[in-house]
Amino acid sequence: MEKKVTVLPGDGIGPEVVASAVKVLQAIGKKFHHTFHIAYATIGGAAIDQHGDPLPQETIELCEESDAVLLGAVGGPKWDHNTAELRPEKGLLRIRKHFDLFSNLRPVQAIPSLIKSSPLKDDLVKEVDLLIVRELTGGLYFGEPRKRTNEEAIDSLVYSRLEIERIVENAFELARVRRGKLTSVDKANVLETSRLWRQIVDEKKAQYPDVEVEHSLVDSTAMKLITNPGAYDVLVTENMFGDILSDEASVITGSLGVLPSASIRSDNFGLYEPVHGSAPEIAGKGIANPAATILSVAMMLRYSFGLKEEATEIEHAVNAAFNDGFFTSDLATSGNQALTTDEWTEKVLNKIDPSFVSDSIITTYI
Incomplete structure (x- = not known):
């Protein structure tokens, strides 16, 4: 090659x-x-x-x-x-x-000789092998309109069906060749973009009967990443949530130098x-x-x-x-x-x- x-x-x-x-x-x-x-x-x-x-x-x-x-x-x-x-x-x-x-693919996997470097207990870290799939070119970081004055600031959270479909399909394909479990992370109890996101995940899961799917709110996911990170296989989420969760998950192994x-x-x-x-x-x-x-x-x-x-x-x-x-x-x-x-x-x-x-x-x- x-x-x-x-x-x-x-x-x-x-x-x-x-x-x-x-x-x-x-x-x-x-x-x-x-x-x-x-x-x-x-x-x-x-x-x-x-x-x-x-x-x-x-x-x-x-x-x-x-x-x-x-x-x-x-x-x-x-x-x-x-x-x-x-x-x-x-x-x-x-x-x-x-x-x-x-x-954006962010794998987090325990390395036996580095487990002692993790801020988490050994038994929480030793089975960790997860992959965060983050949508990277849409959402709040790229949305318009965007403006700021001394009195007000506006950032727009925008997602199209196409943007969501392609990242969700990518995550399903990755879950299929790993352990067959996909966690879709959103804030569907508050955000319209998350409600569309969740709807599309539900539509797509019929095409992947071999993949177990769960929906998880971003705040509860953030807690579970610390209390039970070994429960996750593939997590898929939008741009800002993925930015935050992947940085949180990066401390699990004990060093950014190995991720x-x-x-x-x-x-x-x-x-x-x-x-x-x-x-x-x-x-x-x-x-x-x-x-x-x-x-x-x-x-x-x-x-x-x-x-x-x-x-x-x-x-x-x-x-x-x-x-x-x-x-x-x-x-x-x-x-x-x-x-x-x-x-x-x-x-x-x-x-x-x-x-x-x-x-x-x-x-x-x-």
Whole structure:
């Protein structure tokens, strides 16, 4: 297989963790005889500094020529006082909208060697294996009209039937290949958009008799994610609810550094990125945890390229490195040596292919 991947390192620790993830992608390519052509472009604060735009046209064009996009992280205090259109985060919103990346996938899975890092009790965490499917391009964050005066502010929560149908169908398909349970999260006791959402879920479930469906209000879901997270398989919800619930769920495993994400569209083109932020306070120190970005590459292989065996190989390598007692400083305890970003990446690479040397990738710079 031959694929082109655009890499957007971004800001803060983004370039460091992306470098680790690209090495892992190289190793998988070598082991399974695939060729991954890598092109680099800018987004976020780095793009503002270089091009005066958080999502330059050059970046858009390069992504359009690619089969998938790998992103590091954006943002930092350097740009906190910029206008809204020149904030690094604006680049993320725009790239999601431009490429119609309507489905955001956020897996949360317990890693045995990291359970002690969770703020929850061990018996609540050890069975966790859930997937949050968040609608990403509609709802309150994109609705119009939107305005603000000194006396009043308006944000509009708007969803069309098409927007709801496609994310719900996506969630049903994912539940079907997992454990066959779908939880639809809404606020149907208050919101008209949620009532339409619930209606469409009920219409669609007839097409998926092998999937168990339940409706859950967002507030009770937020409580149950903490009191009984192992009860969930796939959760599907609208944009703002998904934003909040996925961040809540991210603490279950004990570290943002191990959580990947995918934002995909109907033809499986996707943008893959770690859940964590740019962490500018540790940028350049060589201590950032690259696991989430490496696992984002695994999601890319699985969801955009259909390479399930290769994706599983990466996931097993990451888990094996942790289970062997290798950690970066954010997860190391007094009994474990804290490895640098590069040192920990080498542990993962050795699990994949001990003979790998990262000198064979085809790279383009813009």
